[in-house]
Ligand code: NAD
């Protein structure tokens with residue numbers, strides 16, 4: 311089914327008082343300037359994008375910026391370009407533009423661009439507006455919503471950043487047509503995660519609609535994005551700065567980061583690491599008597615159905631994975647602190663997890 315682009319977009323509000331903002335989801339939104347132009351308050355705009363996305367979609371945004379003083383700053387493609395050096399260049403571009411405090415940064419791209427652009431906006435004159443225009447599934451359902459911004463250091467990913475909420479999120483689902491298959495599936499992992507943590511009805515819906523999602527059918531895809539964003543928006547509204555509940559969004563991430571790092575970021579995409587990581591977290595939870603085998607099986611089947619990996623890549627060493635897990639930011643005072651699972655729709659943060667149990671799960675999953 312195709313969605314006519316004059317149909318109204320799905321709109322989800324992130325409720326943060328005066329800093330509340332809409333997330334619009336639907337086809338044709340980049341060209342729908344009547345909608346997003348109101349979020350630009352001043353005369354200056356800097357569009358930050360990358361060398362892959364800009365040739366595809368910058369012209370659509372440019373039409374909407376007509377009449378403003380604006381320019382674009384493009385970074386090279388890839389996680390390795392989410393750096394301080396590029397924040398510095400973005401700030402130089404704002405200076406070149408003569409940007410005042412009512413200037414707006416527009417982030418057009420995936421999570422790398424969004425994190426860097428948001429952080430640049432947080433820094434310029436101690437914080438100016440920015441608009442997220444996510445173009446990957448992962449950035450639509452995850453990184454563009456919630457206000458975490460930042461860059462990497464050689465010492466580690468996302469070590470520097472700020473909470474800085476966007477003024478609006480413009481998720482034009484037409485852009486997903488050009489997204490590479492693996493990136494698309496990696497985004498689906500973060501969709502499954504939201505359902506697994508907090509929305510059992512959505513989990514069942516995903517089970518029923520996996521084939522349509524694999525085919526990127528417009529209506530189910532928009533529904534899936536909207537439901538995940540709805541879930542995340544609720545969590546963010548209740549716990550903006552991750553004092554509690556927001557940490558649950560890290561289900562599968564301690565295992566996942568260890569898998570990504572062990573593969574030197576060349577073997578698994580983040581979403582793929584999260585997929586395997588969620589399943590390992592489910593197995594550990596089952597082993598600890600927190601959840602039932604039937605729930606683990608449902609998760610395994612759903613991940614399979616949307617084409618995500620479910621096993622530890624060949625050649626990875628369980629001892630090394632455990633050592634990497636010990637470095638996780640969530641740990642306290644030398645004990646493992648993990649997000650574990652109470653079955654479909656419920657997650658919980660657990661401290662003092664026994665390493666013997668973690669090791670048993672890692673060993674059993676190693677080929
Ligand atoms: P990405 O930004 O690297 O995009 C993935 C690839 O797709 C890139 O090669 C990109 O150029 C390309 N691409 C983007 N849109 C395209 C399109 N429409 N058509 C064709 N190609 C397109 O990766 P991502 O998965 O979007 O984001 C990952 C980043 O997000 C990481 O840096 C991660 O730390 C961050 N992140 C942040 C948060 C947060 O809350 N701020 C949450 C999750 C992830």
Ligand code: MG
Nearest residue numbers: 500563580584
């Ligand atoms: Mg993630």
